[in-house]
Amino acid sequence: MHPVLVQVPIGCWLSATVLDATPTGRAASTVLTAVGLVGIAPASLAGLADWADLPPEQARVGLAHAVTNVAAAAIYSASLAARMRGHHARGKLWALGGLTAVAVSGALGGHVAYRRPMSGYPAA
DSSP states (O other): OHHHHTHHHHHHHHHHHHHHTSTTOHHHHHHHHHHHHHHHHHHHHHHHHHHHTSOHHHHHHHHHHHHHHHHHHHHHHHHHHHHHTTOHHHHHHHHHHHHHHHHHHHHHHHHHHHHSOOTTSOOO
16 A cells, blocks of 8 residues: 555645746645645555565665655655745745655665565565
């Protein structure tokens, strides 16, 4: 379920970044940033369940993925706080940092999901 559930925060945050490039997207990008933050709860729980079943070498990469996600959530929280205080330009900058963290986290998560050997199949 984790790969499906992460589409909510990623989609919201990517959409917020697109709306940040428009002159009238302030309110919508703020809402999308908040919805993305709410969406990390179910995605995190599903990720934790997946992580518990990983072999040790993949669990280490999964832990780096989780730490990077925590950083992304913190950065997007700063973005939301700045936006809610009326500092939209600062919120946009925080969001770009958050999107960068999400990209790094996605690469790590993809490595865990697609590089690990499937049960019953030899490692490539």
